[in-house]
Amino acid sequence: MQFTVQRRDILSALQTVIGVVERRQTMPILSNVLIKSENNQLTLTATDLELELVTHAPAVIENPGAIAVPARKLLDICRGLPDDAEIQCTLDGAQTRVQSGRSRFTLATLSANDWPHLDEVESGEAITLPESMLKQLLDRTHFAMAQQDVRYYLNGLLLALRSDRIRCVATDGHRLALSEAALDLDISEATQAIVPRKAVTELVRLLGNSEAEITVWLSNKHLRLQLPGLSFTTKLIDGRFPDYERVIPDDPQNQMTAPRDTIRQALSRTAILSNEKFGGVRLSLSEHTLKLQAQNVEREEAEDEIEVSYDGQPMEIGFNVTYLLDALGAMTQEEFTLSLSGPDSSGLLQAIGDDSSRYVVMPMRL
Known part of the structure; x- marks a missing residue:
């Protein structure tokens, strides 16, 4: 097998499939990428036996063939070469020679015949x-x-x-x-x-x-x-x-409306002094006011107060601050609602103007 490929083409293909390649494998071949060269094209395949990615890169094929080469080592070699580099790969026995300009590398290889493929995908x-x-x-x-x-x-x-x-x-x-x-x-x-x-x-x-x-x-x-x-x-x-x-609240009696970015910033500030293990933050709701409180095992405390739209019953409830931040971060609208039935009920978060997404967060005791 022998082929010549532009650095940008093979680098892009390797970066596409590298996420499947685990650093620690029970089967050595799974740390490799399978490269097939034919018809002026490289086909690169990576798998972990659960997930398989196959992509392509244009190349000049002098001698078609297939071989499994160490994926991350080849990726690092390609990254380290100049942007406009041309790379030539040649199979030499149980090794593959990678050459670009005056740079030369020799990689151990495994036979393509030993490559594990996923089970046949049935029609559906x-x-x-x-x-x-x-x-x-x-x-x-x-x-x-x-x-x-x-x-x-x-x-x-x-x-x-x-x-x-x-x-x-x-x-x-x-x-x-x-x-x-x-x-x-x-x-x-x-x-x-x-x-x-x-x-x-x-x-x-x-x-x-x-x-x-x-x-x-x-x-x-x-x-x-x-x-x-x-x-x-x-x-x-x-x-x-x-x-x-079944766990999505269907008719919460109390609803708070607030600017998403304002609440995200306040939660992030308050979380600085929350318990590192549990990440809890207390929400105290009263008329048009949301108070955020957190404390940690060193008895350090954080408190923030924000003006919101709320006219339900006064209530205190604890949430994992990361769960709230993740839900707010997934929204794109400027305002959102937090709906609650009581201090022991789950909170339902929704962006105003977008009813396609819903987020439910269980309360926690603080």
Whole structure:
């Protein structure tokens, strides 16, 4: 195998797939990237056996072939070369020589025959939607996914499809983020899938805000996306997502309206002296006033007072400040509402003028 490629082309391709490559692998080959050279094109594949990314780069192919090379080492070599560099790669026995100008590198390689591929993706529902729509739905919800929870089905994001809409939901058991968009889908019946956390994180990184149409295939075990120049395939989490609609407050009696940025800044200030382990902040609501309070184990205290629109019953309630900041950070409108039924009830946050997204935060004792 021998090919010549421009640095910018192979660097872009490596940066696209590198997120799948784990630094610590039980199988050495999984720290590699599979490079196939044929028809004046390189095909780069990376996988962790759960998620697979395939992308392409133009190249001049002197001798076609395929080989697995250390992904991060090759990426670092390409990063270190000049912007306009031309790179030549040649397979020499069990090693690949990488040459650019007077720079020469020799990398250990593994056989392409040993490359592990994902299970065959069975046919399923296929939908088409704007790239920016999926990006927006994920941006508004992915932060609420659990991390390494024993309830494995929470370590991912629910993708729910109906004939008239697409919905994304994430929860870690203490908070919930839901966002949906109207979409005319040609599907036979409503369907749901739980996309693993790592796959969602990679999608957030890879998706752009273009209006280009992308295709999503959803089967019982896999989700596949075809993006411009990229094929994305992930296994799905086999489990039952909780009945999330049950925890969304349906008729809270008390509602506060306030400027989003003002509350975010006040929460950030108050959080400086909150308990580092629990991150709790106390909200005291009275007529047209919100008081924020926090304290830590060193008995340090923070207090802030903001004028808001509120005429409900006076109330004190504690929340994890990070959960509130994450929800507010996912909004784009200038004002939002916080709806509460009582001091022991969940809080419902919504942006004014946008009823497509809802955020639920459980209260905490302070």
